[in-house]
Amino acid sequence: MPRYPRLLTPALVMLLLVACFGDPASGPRDVNWEQETCERCRMVLSDRDHAAQVRYFEAEQGFRIAVFDDVGCALLWLEKQPWKQDPRTEIWVTDHRNGNWIDARKAVYVTGGESPMGYGLGAQSDPMPGALDFVRAKWQIFAIEASYESHAAHLKERLQDQAAKRKADSRP
């Protein structure tokens, strides 16, 4: 029996194992709930009904996945990435009714609920009257974020006013 087939057999087995258990090039992955943290806000992922993940491609490292505690965090984070238009990028969200991972771009978003970071969107796979499509959901998230930033600017102004008052009070 030639020698090379004996060497090839373990290599083939390894290849099959990698094919079976390696990270696929598409789809969501399992999340370690209560252990992993959101890529954007660093909060622990615990809400199974409002989580998100972005699968993206990096030239040197191949496909990578970032996980988020809220679809709002995912889309705001994605917006800042230079590769945001890469067609290989996938966005997955959990269906707010059952926690199943669904394609964020095909999902519809129910408004007015509670979500970990306050964007208030619940994704679901089935259409629903009044629900937002992906593009509208994205704009709603950006609008909410703008209001948060405006609130933060107002808080900074108040803090500066307090600092000015302290300075004035400390003068002899």
Place this chain on the structure above:
Amino acid sequence: MVAGLLFLGLAGVAIYRVLPLLNPEVSMLAPLDPDCDLRAGPCRGDFPDGGRVVFGIQPDSIPLLEPLQFEVRVVGLEAEGVEVDLQGLSMNMGFNRPKLSPLGQGRFSGEGMLPVCVRDAMEWEAKVLIHTDDGLRAAPFRFITVKDGASPAVQ
């Protein structure tokens, strides 16, 4: 079936035990002082029946992710225990309620830490919870924090 009922029963008991911990029933609340500036020094809360609580934080720059020292002085009340419930006003930042140690003569002290948030600036409420024979009293004190680098001029 029996296991399911047992699980529901245990879950009910757990909720019954945990809910009062998260939202304790307050018998008397001191009004919020809108002029309180904890960076300028301790603030005062006055209860309608005459009891008073004085609350301060050190260091007075109130940094995030660093140990903070909470000081409470209770006047005109017999305090059995004191806790400080720290909550983000615009964001749920989780359960954060350090218990203070008695130092005698109505003084209590303890350590805590504020987590960092994705927002540049955030308003917090430190609710001083005072356990007395007559029930739980609460005095709220508000302050603003800014993330490092977000606005160095105000810290």
